[in-house]
Every structure is written in C-alpha cells, then in structure tokens.
Ligand SMILES: Nc1nc2c(c(=O)[nH]1)N[C@H]1C(S)=C(S)[C@@H](COP(=O)(O)OP(=O)(O)OC[C@H]3O[C@@H](n4cnc5c(N)ncnc54)[C@H](O)[C@@H]3O)O[C@H]1N2
C-alpha cells in the first residue's frame with residue numbers, strides 16, 4: 001500500500017505573519033514522519049483565522065490525488081477569532097462524529113478546558129479532514145489517539161474504497177493494546193443484569209438498560225467495530241455480534257449512572273406551594289419519582305364580558321341599526337380569551353351587552369330611559385351568569401365617567417357589591433375598577449375587574465392587575481404572583497430630538 005499523503009494547515013493570525021511562531025504544524029509533521037514509511041508529507045501552509053482562506057486551502061488539497069488526510073491545527077477554541085470549525089464544517093460531505101468524540105475524550109482526560117474545544121472531522125470526497133487544537137501539547141495527545149488504534153489508516157483505507165482488511169490484520173497481530181472481544185454469549189436484555197459477565201466479554205445493552213453483573217463501563221456503539229457475527233441457525237443468538245473491536249480507550253465507570261446519582265431516597269424534589277408550570281419540568285419530575293397524584297389548587301374559572309352599543313361580536317355579525325355608523329368589532333373578549341386560555345384558564349364567555357342605544361336616533365326621554373332600563377337588565381343578567389358559573393369576572397368598557405358607564409352602579413346597586421377602587425394613576429388604564437360581590441349564600445365574595453374599554457388599556461391592565469389576582473386565586477405563593485419588574489431605558493425620537501431616559505430616573509434630551 002502506498003503511503004498516506006497528508007497536508008498540514010496551521011490556522012493562526014500570528015503564525016501567518018511570522019512562520020517561526022508556528023509550533024503545532026511542525027509538531028504534526030514530526031509525529032507523522034516518525035511513523036516511518038506509512039505517511040508522506042505532501043503539503044504545508046499557514047493561513048490567518050479567515051474562513052475563506054481556510055476553505056480555499058482545504059478544498060484545493062481535497063482535490064489533489066496525493067493528499068489523503070488534511071490536518072488543521074488552531075482556531076477551534078471559543079475565542080472570537082476561532083473560526084476553523086465554521087470554515088470546515090460546511091465543506092464536509094460526511095461528518096465523523098466518532099473522531100470528534102475521540103479527540104474530545106482524549107483531551108478531556110488531560111484538562112477540563114478541552115470542553116471548550118470545538119473540533120470537527122469528516123470527509124470531502126475521499127480525503128479525511130481532522131481539525132486539531134492549536135496547542136502543541138493537545139496536538140500530540142490527539143495525534144497519539146488518532147494513530148494509536150490504527151484508526152486513521154483504517155479510515156483512509158475505507159474512504160478510498162478498501163475493506164480495511166490490512167488494518168484488521170495488523171491490529172490482530174499487535175500486542176493486544178487494541179482491545180478485541182468475543183461475545184461469550186449475547187443474552188436477551190431482560191436477563192443481562194442477572195448474568196455475571198466473563199472477563200473480557202462484551203454485552204450489548206440499550207441506553208438506560210441495567211449493567212450486566214460484573215461489568216463496570218459502557219462504550220458507545222459508534223466507538224466499536226463489528227468484526228464477526230454468530231452464524232448458527234440453531235442458536236437463539238443467530239445474527240448477534242460475536243466479536244467486536246473497541247476503537248476508544250474508556251475508563252471504568254464511563255457512561256454509567258449509579259442508582260441514586262440523580263435523586264436519592266429522601267431527596268425533596270418539589271416543595272409544597274411550588275408552581276407546576278406548563279413548561280413541563282415539574283410534571284416530569286413527579287412522574288420520574290413515580291408520583292401519580294398530587295393535591296393542587298383549582299385554577300379559577302374566568303367569565304369575560306364586553307360592554308358597549310357599538311361593539312359587534314365577530315362571531316355573530318349583524319348590521320348596526322343605530323345612526324348609520326357601522327360600529328367596531330369586539331377586540332377585548334377575543335384577546336382576553338386568548339391570553340387566559342394560553343395561561344390554562346377555563347373561560348366562560350358572557351358575550352357583549354349594550355350600554356345604551358344612540359341618543360341621536362332615539363331622542364325622546366321616554367325611549368332613552370326605556371332603553372337604559374334594557375341595558376341595565378342586560379348587564380345584570382350577564383353578571384349574574386358570570387357569578388353563577390365562574391370564580392372571577394372580567395368586564396371591559398363602561399368604566400369611566402359617561403352616563404352610559406353602567407358597571408359601577410350595577411355592581412353596587414344590583415349586587416350590593418363594593419367598589420374597592422375605581423381609578424388608578426396609570427396610563428393606559430386610568431379607569432380600572434376592582435369590586436367584590438358577596439355570594440348569595442354568604443360564603444365569601446367574588447372578585448370583579450371592570451377594565452377600561454380601550455383595547456390597549458384592557459390588555460395592559462389585564463396583565464398588571466388581573467394576572468396576579470388569578471395567580472393568587474390559583475394558590476401561587478405570594479412572592480411569585482406579581483409580574484417581574486425590569487429596568488428599561490426608553491428611547492424615542494420627538495420633534496427631531498432623540499430622547500432617552502431610564503425608567504426609574506429623570507429623563508434627558510440627548
Ligand atoms: N370624562 C372622562 N372621560 C374619560 C376618562 C376620564 O377620566 N374622564 N377616561 C378615559 C380613559 S383613560 C379611558 S381608557 C376610557 C375608558 O372608558 P370606558 O372603560 O368607559 O370604555 P368605553 O368608553 O366603553 O370605550 C372606550 C373605547 O374603547 C372602545 N372599546 C370598548 N370596548 C371595546 C371592545 N370590546 N373591543 C374594541 N374596542 C372597544 C370603545 O369603542 C371606545 O372607543 O375613557 C376615557 N374617557
């Protein structure tokens with residue numbers, strides 16, 4: 001077999017200016033030259049940390065017949081100028097994650113900092129490409145791992161269409177450093193853990209499966225190579241692995257999780273009062289420890305009502321019979337319903353109630369008071385339905401100072417409710433109203449939030465006032481009910497001046 005032609009690319013801003021600074025490139029050449037006749041150095045280059053320069057060099061070499069293996073050194077770390085993986089990865093036609101794993105696991109044995117290395121490996125055509133770190137020490141460790149098991153020769157043989165027999169034969173002759181194991185008797189998984197394993201035997205297990213008694217480490221299947229299979233029609237193990245090679249050196253305990261390593265008996269996994277969120281973690285934790293049921297607070301059922309003559313229910317469109325004005329679509333109920341259901345609350349839809357028909361069309365005092373009475377009835381029956389079916393009521397519109405703003409009077413006079421506040425000093429949201437209505441049976445009272453009709457105000461006040469109340473009703477702990485407070489910097493352009501200010505401090509024109 002002809003020698004493996006290799007090319008070494010040093011990626012370093014510094015070495016591209018001063019070749020003397022390159023120590024890892026020559027180190028790679030030296031290591032391969034020491035391998036004797038098996039390797040031939042056919043190209044060598046230094047480029048700065050520049051994606052297109054790296055890519056040009058690698059692609060040119062990958063096209064050359066005399067280059068089987070391209071080794072880069074440098075630019076694989078976390079530094080902002082480290083771009084080698086970004087340059088090489090898009091060029092790879094087939095990635096070799098096993099080699100990446102080998103490089104990382106090798107380096108990690110020497111330093112935890114190796115976790116910040118980002119090697120890539122794979123093939124372009126029939127050329128193998130491997131990216132090594134820039135440090136000479138790491139280069140030596142990685143090269144030893146790649147050459148130690150005859151891996152690279154094997155890989156290149158296969159990439160070039162060979163069957164890898166030569167390498168297998170040589171490995172077989174070797175001193176036994178490369179482990180090769182017989183499957184003493186592959187067992188069905190269910191009996192594995194009860195069968196003491198013979199020394200040197202390997203068993204196949206699935207991720208999460210119990211270790212066979214006597215085994216102390218697990219090698220990933222991609223770090224093994226199947227050598228032969230059991231061929232025996234009469235055997236229940238017909239077609240199972242008979243003999244495999246292990247391609248990585250792994251310490252005892254690798255990929256093994258001992259019982260209790262995540263949760264020990266007696267550990268507290270969830271505390272009373274903790275919130276079970278829809279992101280799933282808490283439910284997963286409960287299931288993980290086998291807890292089928294826990295006692296929780298019931299989420300409040302929320303009734304929503306829109307008020308206003310001009311408000312048209314999108315689901316029940318009808319022509320507006322008033323003064324020729326077509327009215328406006330109800331925005332508040334759909335947006336509140338979406339917000340509530342998104343948070344997992346059950347919603348009772350109380351629809352839209354009129355507050356009063358147009359005074360221009362119905363100008364007589366008689367008609368006016370008659371329609372007003374109808375509007376009050378509509379409010380009363382909708383609110384009553386809400387009280388009967390929900391734990392909390394949300395209304396929008398009719399909260400400010402107009403003669404048709406019926407909510408506060410209806411709550412006080414028809415339901416003997418108490419308005420706790422009817423104005424707040426925020427904008428949007430000034431007329432936000434909070435009241436309670438006593439339950440007829442005398443058992444407590446139900447909260448009512450009458451939010452402003454303006455859709456932006458309704459939604460803002462929903463999040464600021466209603467969401468914390470819903471959380472309290474749903475049993476959330478005191479410290480978690482409020483929305484998080486964040487410090488923001490406001491920036492906008494006003495009359496050509498850029499204006500910026502800290503939300504908590506006085507603002508300034510800049
Ligand atoms: N004399 C005063 N007038 C107003 C004051 C005030 O302090 N003194 N406050 C203003 C503020 S601030 C707001 S906000 C509004 C709130 O009024 P209401 O809660 O009574 O709401 P409406 O008058 O019914 O509607 C306001 C606006 O929003 C539209 N609207 C109402 N409901 C809906 C809905 N479901 N979907 C889409 N749009 C809706 C409505 O057509 C109005 O245009 O009062 C100021 N006035």
Ligand code: MOO
Nearest residue numbers: 428429430452457
């Ligand atoms: O203060 Mo209002 O709710 O216009 O926005």
